[in-house]
Amino acid sequence: MKAIIQQNLSEPTSLTWSDAPTPVPGDGEVLVRIVAAGVNRADTLQAKGHYPPPTGTTDIIGLEAAGVIEDAHGACRPDGTPWADGEKVGVLLSGGGYAEYVAVPSGQLVPMPKGYSFVETASVVEVACTVWSNLMMTAELTAGDTLLIHGGGGGVGLFAIQVAKALGARVAVTAGSAEKLEVCRSYGADILINYREEDFAAVLKAEGGADVILDIIGAKYLDKNVSALAKDGHLVIIGMQGGVKGELNIGALLAKRGSISATGLRYRDRADKARIVAATVEHVWPMLESGQVTHHIDRVVPVADAAAAHAALLAGEITGKVVLQVTED
Amino acid sequence: MKAIIQQNLSEPTSLTWSDAPTPVPGDGEVLVRIVAAGVNRADTLQAKGHYPPPTGTTDIIGLEAAGVIEDAHGACRPDGTPWADGEKVGVLLSGGGYAEYVAVPSGQLVPMPKGYSFVETASVVEVACTVWSNLMMTAELTAGDTLLIHGGGGGVGLFAIQVAKALGARVAVTAGSAEKLEVCRSYGADILINYREEDFAAVLKAEGGADVILDIIGAKYLDKNVSALAKDGHLVIIGMQGGVKGELNIGALLAKRGSISATGLRYRDRADKARIVAATVEHVWPMLESGQVTHHIDRVVPVADAAAAHAALLAGEITGKVVLQVTED
Ligand SMILES: NC(=O)c1ccc[n+]([C@@H]2O[C@H](COP(=O)([O-])OP(=O)(O)OC[C@H]3O[C@@H](n4cnc5c(N)ncnc54)[C@H](OP(=O)(O)O)[C@@H]3O)[C@@H](O)[C@H]2O)c1
Ligand SMILES: NC(=O)c1ccc[n+]([C@@H]2O[C@H](COP(=O)([O-])OP(=O)(O)OC[C@H]3O[C@@H](n4cnc5c(N)ncnc54)[C@H](OP(=O)(O)O)[C@@H]3O)[C@@H](O)[C@H]2O)c1
Secondary structure, three states: OEEEEEOOOOOOOOEEEEEOOOOOOOOOEEEEEEEEEEOOHHHHHHHOOOOOOOOOOOOOOOOEEEEEEEEOOOOEOOOOOEOOOOOEEEEEOOOOOOEOEEEEEHHHEEEOOOOOOHHHHHOOHHHHHHHHHHHHHHOOOOOOOEEEEOOOOOHHHHHHHHHHHHOOOEEEEEEOOHHHHHHHHHOOOOEEEEOOOOOHHHHHHHOOOEEEEEEOOOHHHHHHHHHHEEEEEEEEEOOOOOOOEEEEEHHHHHHOOOEEEEOOOOOOOHHHHHHHHHHHHHHHHHHHHHOOOOOOEEEEEEHHHHHHHHHHHHOOOOOOEEEEEOOOO | OEEEEEOOOOOOOOEEEEEOOOOOOOOOEEEEEEEEEEOOHHHHHHHOOOOOOOOOOOOOOOOEEEEEEEEOOOOEOOOOOEOOOOOEEEEEOOOOOOEOEEEEEHHHEEEOOOOOOHHHHHOOHHHHHHHHHHHHHHOOOOOOOEEEEOOOOOHHHHHHHHHHHHOOOEEEEEEOOHHHHHHHHHOOOOEEEEOOOOOHHHHHHHOOOEEEEEEOOOHHHHHHHHHHEEEEEEEEEOOOOOOOEEEEEHHHHHHHOOEEEEOOOOOOOHHHHHHHHHHHHHHHHHHHHHOOOOOOEEEEEEHHHHHHHHHHHHOOOOOOEEEEEOOOO
């Protein structure tokens, strides 16, 4: 098959569409022919050598895709019915999405949401699982809560706004431009904060504090996030774009009876991923199919131009998602 | 009435048994004549000016006591039946325990555990609510979990060991002497760590990590606590004996998908305290009445010697609890 291969591991842009061995599905795995693959910020980190795939995973980049089952290999859905060759599916991956074929643990297959294309499906799998697992399974977001989402204009951010609004939360977002904030507003964000111009902690304090914060910045925002929390608030850190180590004011956290969780999807074991995928399909797919929550694709790029897609994401050009077209459907 | 009054706010030992106005119960409050009052480390902090009572609370020290209802004032139990004058009760307080009388929100009254004296009851109210709310309501400790308790020989620590064993957990403790560790062992602790001689994080790592940590040290142990956590582990900080601000390695926390909560009982509102008290009576009182969990009273001291009780606690002389005898029963 063909896949994106990084020619020089110290050169993150050396991504070329090259020959690679076609994967062979192992026990409990399904072989999928990929039509489209979503790009995630984590992919740009992996290209920089910062986010290694879990042991046993291909080192081909790519955390989500959509395509057609080539070999169902006896795998079944959570309800016990078998997957069939030729079915159209989305896949949540630990790696391997930037390729013509991928072998996927069966618990990480999802149906295409009704009415969704391959490109649209590839753009929502990872963000949907990330948003549902963090907002609901970790933070237990409740109707009436105030949620602060950092990077509201990003792939995770735009999706999180919509799911949170569907759940009845009040949503505050940070972003770095008026354009991105306007898109956030169009998806329902209630409080818009340009982090280049305003102090988000001061805004949130004036609004009564955040019951939940979905954070992608880490160290740089740790202190301000704690001060932006409401009583009994929960800070959920899923990214460290602003560094890994930060000073925690435990006294300030205790005064609020606050909690901090740091979570990731990629290194979970198969059972845990299957649990998250099943919950996401159960709860988020109906939102997608009714149109209550939707995809937001900034652009679609041929897979051979993966390096350009990464560059655009890192330059802050992308609102929502960029998707790679891998093969024709 | 008589109460312990701090004569000089900059002198933590200037605690004298003096005249003070008898409290008048407000709406939803009950007047209790106190027979015995428990001493908590927080009381020593308050005497040092570090742990101010919540607004609206007496500045008389004392977070727990036991005694006799002097004026039930129309208050009812959670089940709707009225409290009666003359009933023997324990009380969870925001302050005011070192006195002959205290006015208590009715949700913070507890029955005396069957077979318990006033002194014994006064020694368990605060630790039982602390342990139950943190281990169960915050950390959701589960049978088979490994729990690390810092300060296993203290008031909270000895109680936490027993409740955790009753819940089926494996218990590791730290303490500063072989004597205290031996008492921990006698209550069921499985892994004994003298923090003056051993690195608790290394011990816990070798044991597979802690699913839950009940921490009273704060900043000084933050980094080591994170490294002692197991996958999906939960660090619950209830004290800051080792400082307030510490560096958090978010990357290390994320690699474990760990959580940190910092909690306190004293500043919660009445409804929240009533909820915790009710859950504690429901779940912990049967453990006390069956003997599965018991009190551990190091010594009983006349209330006039409160300063000496504080000094003994701060000198590390106390294993378990020290209780003040306030009036005769
Ligand atoms: N733990 C997990 O399981 C998991 C799963 C998925 C994603 N993630 C992480 O979540 C983050 C977002 O992923 P993504 O794929 O959605 O990336 P993305 O599309 O690049 O979104 C990141 C957004 O952050 C914004 N941003 C940059 N600096 C900021 C700052 N200081 N304050 C607020 N916003 C800022 C960027 O735009 P502007 O600066 O122009 O506003 C951008 O829109 C990444 O760190 C990723 O690694 C984690
Ligand atoms: N947040 C809340 O709601 C809440 C409620 C109750 C209590 N607390 C807090 O919980 C803590 C314990 O309260 P307590 O009343 O049980 O106090 P305590 O009886 O004085 O117990 C504290 C214990 O910590 C041990 N210790 C001291 N330094 C240590 C270290 N570096 N590592 C491990 N252990 C150490 C002490 O004995 P050795 O050093 O001799 O072993 C002592 O046994 C206090 O900080 C208190 O403020 C919080």
